[in-house]
Amino acid sequence: MDAVFKALADPTRRSLLDELFREDGQTLGALEARFDITRFAVMKHLKLLEAAGLVVSRRRGREKLHFLNPVPIRLVHDRWVSKYAEPWAEGLSGLKSRLEDPMEKVFEIYIRTTPERLWEAITDPEIRSKYNFGARVTSDWTPGSRFEMSAPGAPGPLGEGRNLEVDPPRKLVQNMVALWSDEAKSEGTSRVTWEIEPVGDSCRLTVTHDELREGAFEELYGGWPMILSGLKTWLETGELLTTPGSLLYGTP
Missing domain, CATH: 3.30.530.20 (START domain)
Known part of the structure; x- marks a missing residue:
């Protein structure tokens, strides 16, 4: 559970979860467009959320979708x-x-x-x-x-x-x-x-x-x-x- 608490401690990661709560199954590009940070930073936050089990990714054709x-x-x-x-x-x-x-x-x-x-x-x-x-x-x-x-x-x-x-x-x-x-x-x-x-x-x-x-x-x-x-x-x-x-x- 430590990884979950650590992931939730960051406001940007909480905002990413809020975005997936609002609309599930989004691509990295769609999520990036909602934040004033770099694509790499969004990707890094998503990896931490995935490591904590809070986000699951699935491939659909060429797209990689992220689910809460x-x-x-x-x-x-x-x-x-x-x-x-x-x-x-x-x-x-x-x-x-x-x-x-x-x-x-x-x-x-x-x-x-x-x-x-x-x-x-x-x-x-x-x-x-x-x-x-x-x-x-x-x-x-x-x-x-x-x-x-x-x-x-x-x-x-x-x-x-x-x-x-x-x-x-x-x-x-x-x-x-x-x-x-x-x-x-x-x-x-x-x-x-x-x-x-x-x-x-x-x-x-x-x-x-x-x-x-x-x-x-x-x-x-x-x-x-x-x-x-x-x-x-x-x-x-x-x-x-x-x-x-x-x-x-x-x-x-």
Whole structure:
């Protein structure tokens, strides 16, 4: 967490995060145009933010796009804020909406575990319920198969979709229709990609939620930082996060 605090200590880096919060997936050139500093200085700040896990970059054709990764801030909140303040602050509230191109959200986290154990935690319904708001995801986890999200405390199904690519323990690609509210359901189908990469004695988990309508209902993707921080906590400590979000559809 020291790298996160160090990265946040600089006002320019905080402003870069504000810009990505305002409009995610920007190029270096687009970000540079918003600051009265050199391209090299912006690049240096972005590298420090990437090293802290606060920014994730992705190539799209010839462009390199930068995405805000709110998961490290969520982890800081879990450790230092949630003990004293309830309910949880929503990590992505106030995002400006536009109605132009499909939207993409990228979340990245490092977890001290093996790829096999992480895959099990993603696909086992009982384990999944421990960090996914009490919801279970059931499927036979074969390519083309269906999955359903449900919970004993929910009035009906919470979500459904199809497994587009299943490559254990490396990659899972799913399309998804959220059913937990009328607003979420009205957004239609989006896509979620889970990518697991071993790094030393840990794994880097990248979750990409894309094919979202620009300006999509925030509830559709805003829970990922809480889900991933809960997943990390459970795998590394065996403990559950007992927050309003984790207790939404059940009890730990």
